[in-house]
Amino acid sequence: MLRLAAVLLGLVLLAGYIGAQSWEATRVLQDIEAGAGPSTLKDRTPEPARETLTLETDGGDIAADLYHPRQDVGARIVLVPGFTPQGKDDRRLVQLANTLARARFLVLVPDLQGTKDLRVRHEDASAIRDAAALLARLEVERAADEQDVGVAAISYAVGLAVLATLTPEGEDAIDFLVGIGGYYDTENVITFSTTGAYREPGSDRWQMRTPDPLAKWIFLRGNLHMLDNREDREILDEIAHRRMADPNAPITDVADDLGDAGRSLLALILNDDQERVPKLLEDLPASAREAIEMLSLADRDLSHLSRGAILIHGRADAMIPHTESERLARAIGETDLHLIHGFSHIDPQGVGFIGQWQLVRAVMDLIARRSN
Template identity: 50%
Template sequence: MPVRLQRSHLFTLSGKAFLVLLFPLLLAACVSPESWEAVRVLKDIDAGEAPSALKETTPTPTRREISYSVVQPENGRPGPLQTADLYHPNRADPDDLDGALVLVPGFTPSGKNDRRLVALARSFARTGFLVLVPDLLGSRETRVRLGDARRIADAMVHLSSRPEIEALNGEGTVPQVGVVAISYAVGLAVLATTEADAKDRTGFLVGLGGYYDTTEIVRFTTTGAYRVPGERRWRSAQPLRPAKWYFLSGNIEALTDPDDRATLTAIADIRQRSGRAALLDGQGRDLVAQLGPEGRDLYSLMTNEDPAQVAPLLAGLPESLRRQLDALSLKNRELSHLTGRLILIHGREDPLVPFSESIALSDAVPETELFLIDGFSHINPRSVGVIGQLQLADAIQAILARRKSK
């Protein structure tokens, strides 16, 4: 029976209630039958641990912690023992899998145990993916660690080498897995796919709110300025206030002066808690005045508000720090192995990484599927309106289309 709304009823509905009622009708009109699964997955992700239609129609995935070691390509020796959580779809036939995913967390003190990440892993497992979530030190420390790129590659190698995945890919083929990376982990995941033993095992890579050029990330987090590729003018936004202090914390170790490292750590801790608190040590002394040359250069970069001064300030940083930033950047890297394998999802309202970064990465890799989501801030779909929900459903459908049996 068709749904009909009387004119008088429309005027009595609140704006939120009206959108809740309107959303299914818009979906029916705009989403193809093939996309309904993506809609259910999106609603399940949005629901978190709460009930959903997808939960009602699929088994509860199993989750267990595993340990593994991977032979390192540079020396042929086993690497360090690592831990991860493995999520199995738990279907009636244990061998009934549609693909494999390495899910890479962004910044969260809980790491792989973050409840939102656990819910996301279970949502993907309900669609037939065998999901591996590695435990990354940088994720828990809320800092970008270059060494985590190797650990992501190890996770890819381990997952693709499991017997059930080798069988899924067929005899005589190199087993491949997908990678879904969140926020700053997107750059690390891309770097992981450049590792010799992981490159051929990359089936596809999904980046949610990722970066391309570390110089532009510094510019945005410190000044709020960003530029869409192809445009000459700067755009302006309000970045998340603690973001630059997280950035500072993540790069302090590259400084050679231990006193500067300790002083900047104290400054970053204060600024992460408050934007206005006095920068004083335990004896009431000015912390900024205690900085040496290296520390002053880095602090000047963090407090600069002029977009045009970012490049010269970066050039004045210690060489060790400049090398670290260059190593983390994706700009000017050879990424042709990701042609046709990259799916990028980015919110137009992202306060941590501007959406222009995903556009730039998309421009650098041919045949990338790029989804810019209206009203989407960073990684929380609950604030997204109707149009954004439809765009997110399209993005999820692009991921589900990469399954082996589809």
């Protein structure tokens, strides 16, 4: 009986410890869900200060917003959005940056051109690297001179964030990575977005899930720069706009004017047979194939991110399958991988009790990156 009492007492104390550790993470998640509305985190922390800096990059100077928590800074983080025409001023992005600042992160949000143009640009990886280097050397109030610097990226930007670490400068500046709904192999992403087919790591068996109907058109618009012919780019942009507004919109009236390169890319987008994807990729012009391969993380040495990566992916994600974050985690090595039930591409709606607890654990891992 004494032994049982000791075990029960230990469980009670453990439950209290877990509750104390998870409560801040719960407040952070509640603040994200509240957006600009009231929350406990807002009640308990000062309003973060926001100022715009000039970030020097290889492609020229760009603007970047710095969010200071106006309390002791625990770590620093570059926040990289997915596609949004508003760039760093996107309302949801501003709210997320403020939440991270309230959680005592010094947050820098670069205004990436690819983000605003809805394009996946390899050169934006260099801008992310430069943003991390700037954030690391900034001298600000209530922050130690040397603190961990991370990059938090969403969707397609996760690949760019990883690519940012693949130079000596990037590896030196970036201490940890937070990837939400990211990818590993661009061929897998194309296969899923066009056909709904995906495979678990190490398996040859195809599984099916209905992809977001916008996914393949977003991919098309984001990669039109791969084509050299301006007329092809304009026609495909028109096709993407039509099908994003109406999945059944007629397109033959403009598709008939495409050149060979444009036709090959459209054929890839319209294909619904996963077995044909490799051949359709081969049929693309060399510039397009090279651009797709350049953005892929497959077959790269990512071991330098081991013990410094937090990967979050919804099991119901309809834009990029969760198996991509699993593959990315395997390639990195020791990783905090969180596959969230009911969570679909940074959409918290429909997340049940299990999913909520999984999200709390993910945020706890992020909070643990703070030094104080």
